Amino acid sequence: MNNRLEAVAGQLWGESEGKTFHIFGHIQPDGDALGSQLALWHALRVTGHEAIPVLIDPLPPTYQFLPGREAFVPWQTVGAVERAIVLDCTGWDRLGPAADLAQSATVVVNVDHHRSNNNFGHFNYVDQNAAAAGELVFRLLQAAQVPIQPATATCLYTAIATDTGSFRYQNTTPGALRVAAELLDLGADLATIIQNVYQTVSLPSLRLLGDALQTLQLFYGGRLAILTVSKQLRQESGATEQDVEGIVNYARSVQGCEVGALLHEKDDGTVKVSLRSREKVDVSQLAARFGGGGHLRAAGYAVLGGMARAQAELVAEVGKYLDGHP
Amino acid sequence: MNNRLEAVAGQLWGESEGKTFHIFGHIQPDGDALGSQLALWHALRVTGHEAIPVLIDPLPPTYQFLPGREAFVPWQTVGAVERAIVLDCTGWDRLGPAADLAQSATVVVNVDHHRSNNNFGHFNYVDQNAAAAGELVFRLLQAAQVPIQPATATCLYTAIATDTGSFRYQNTTPGALRVAAELLDLGADLATIIQNVYQTVSLPSLRLLGDALQTLQLFYGGRLAILTVSKQLRQESGATEQDVEGIVNYARSVQGCEVGALLHEKDDGTVKVSLRSREKVDVSQLAARFGGGGHLRAAGYAVLGGMARAQAELVAEVGKYLDGHP
Incomplete structure (x- = not known):
């Protein structure tokens, strides 16, 4: 060295x-x-x-x-x-x-x-x-x-x-x-x-955060928290795609939550899924099942087919991991 | 020593x-x-x-x-x-x-x-x-x-x-x-x-944040940002009075903002006003004009008379400080 x-x-x-x-x-x-x-x-x-x-x-x-x-x-x-x-x-x-x-x-x-x-x-x-x-x-x-x-x-x-x-x-x-x-x-x-x-946020970014927090959904007794940012939501807010990125951490921050997810509909219709976990679920493994990757506690993937389908597939898959398998 | x-x-x-x-x-x-x-x-x-x-x-x-x-x-x-x-x-x-x-x-x-x-x-x-x-x-x-x-x-x-x-x-x-x-x-x-x-927030607190961000108002070309939490908003969210406290920092964080304020209607109808400033306005002085106090960059006060009046008085007073007087 x-x-x-x-x-x-x-x-x-x-x-x-x-x-x-x-x-x-x-x-x-x-x-x-x-x-x-x-x-x-x-x-x-x-x-x-x-x-x-x-x-x-x-x-x-x-x-x-x-x-x-x-x-x-x-x-x-x-x-x-x-x-x-x-x-x-x-x-x-x-x-x-x-x-x-x-x-x-x-x-x-x-x-x-x-x-x-x-x-x-x-x-x-x-x-x-x-x-x-x-x-x-x-x-x-x-x-x-x-x-x-x-x-x-x-x-x-x-x-x-x-x-x-x-x-x-x-x-x-x-x-x-x-x-x-x-x-x-x-x-x-x-x-x-x-x-x-740390103390400066663009106005569009802050508005987007407020709107995104309104979409909070909890599954499995609160162990999975999902936030969604639709193409329309992002465009109306005037926020950039980069502004969207940090929002996933708000999902994981919910007390009692193990997996936090952000579903972000990109301009081309792709759904980008960002995942964060707290202490049990290996989200890099989970993301790999959808063709993505990352780290133990932070991973992601992108899918086609729209937000509703992406969410349904994600919820089903996270359920398996929360139960300790696969 | x-x-x-x-x-x-x-x-x-x-x-x-x-x-x-x-x-x-x-x-x-x-x-x-x-x-x-x-x-x-x-x-x-x-x-x-x-x-x-x-x-x-x-x-x-x-x-x-x-x-x-x-x-x-x-x-x-x-x-x-x-x-x-x-x-x-x-x-x-x-x-x-x-x-x-x-x-x-x-x-x-x-x-x-x-x-x-x-x-x-x-x-x-x-x-x-x-x-x-x-x-x-x-x-x-x-x-x-x-x-x-x-x-x-x-x-x-x-x-x-x-x-x-x-x-x-x-x-x-x-x-x-x-x-x-x-x-x-x-x-x-x-x-x-x-x-x-840092990574755990109660669900009511996060919901309250999302709702509070919806109330964002800007004045003086964005140099004053105000968030409000009404009694009803807080009660519906299930958040505690303590959960409300950190929200004022989101107001100040808006790019271009000099003073961030949170108006919080307490259960007894008092309006608690929290103030944060970035680099110019001495908010302790400003708060003192309403009978409150604090520090250069973080201060507060409480007034009676309802949210609308509290906001109008605050906006008028901040205007004087943004113009460099008093």
Whole structure:
């Protein structure tokens, strides 16, 4: 591990003076990708390197507070890439349309915290025990003794806080909490992060939540809770498809509920089913029966045939799992 | 500070063998009071002392997972109190009907993190820089070299996590994050804490949220957002008055909103107005004009005369503040 860490730090700060780094994240970027990209950009600039953070999809409004955001460049405008740093990506597919561009680099540095990372870089710093890519970037800066300025600290804190759901998800570790503490000491602007990430919701999104909660249905004595978002509901609210995503957690949150589900009718008529479970049901198994997948407590699948049929099939299938079989 | 810390640790573990401690929190107990009480109870028992954690109001369902909860005793059943430890209370008034009982103790130890604490104990360990009373209890255990078992760690983590809103509130400090990290190392059961505290909502409470979101009204181009909960709405939902409280944060969360308000018609017809602001308006000042009070960003007041009048008066008054006067 430390060998990798030092090899990667060496690539970035050791022998690479005068080179330009392009810093990539993944499609549909989240706080970890964006925060890690900008933190590394700050750190490379502070140490006299050229660096360009690259956006594949547009910067979401939530992250338009990140210090350095104006440096982001859309991938379409990037010419040749000499040295690519790829952050928070399990493999090339996570770069979508920009994969070829990044892959064309002479040297590829891969920094990631996902178990399924396939070590696609020439240099790989992958640690699945890290809560976020931002935690790995922090360790890189420490290893290279790069000073961490308040703006950098804010980016890294955003990365770690968002990927752990503000230290609520299972990937929260003592190490992540200690890095967060150091970042606050270094001047991370917690108030701004919290206000933008957790205390701001678009009006359409809030209206959609209110409407979706009206659809709450309980089955099996409350052990299954279902919320539905029809195409019409979403369109009338003006919310985006992304706004729909978090709503499934409200289903699972009902006291006494084991499985929470959200049925979301997409514009093309497909029904996207998101599943969350509390402690017994393996929803990745359940989703696999409908051709989907995911994790033990969070999974999903998509089916055709309309909302009513999707719900009936889901209710029947969950019933088997609640009874302890299959 | 350290003198106080050691004096208090000495009272608890130094010269007090064979004594019984009654451990008090405040009325309407929260995670910090309850977690701190039970952590100290565990720690005193582990070190061979007699200790009794005392409840003034019933244990809320949210905290019925806390290890040691079955040791809680209602204050009405407590006879004489020799040594009282009072946690997370600014003064005697926070003990409500149990104040006289606790005050009758020969020795009172006061451990608290509120700025307004009036040092009412014979021994006082008060530090307003601590994020939670649980952080102070942790330091006491460290000072006294009391081993912290996983159950104790779970109680202390609950105390710190709840009082910081899982590290989202302004009282989040590097110190609080480091103590949290140590508690995870010591075996705090984060998954159980998160599931009970943040991922469980009563069905009536969730239904009430859905209904309340339907009432969203915006004023002044979206800078004021108002949600209302009528007596009828609350009663039909089956939610408690406590369930209503958190809803005001949804009002403030609307993008572009500076002041969020919740108007809640109580059973006796009083309208309770809760206010939250984002960065400009001092809502404590605003609330004071209606005979209420609070903090810069969170305040409230109660008025008679019905919902419509309360709303009209509020809208008019907020308008003055949004324009920068008074």
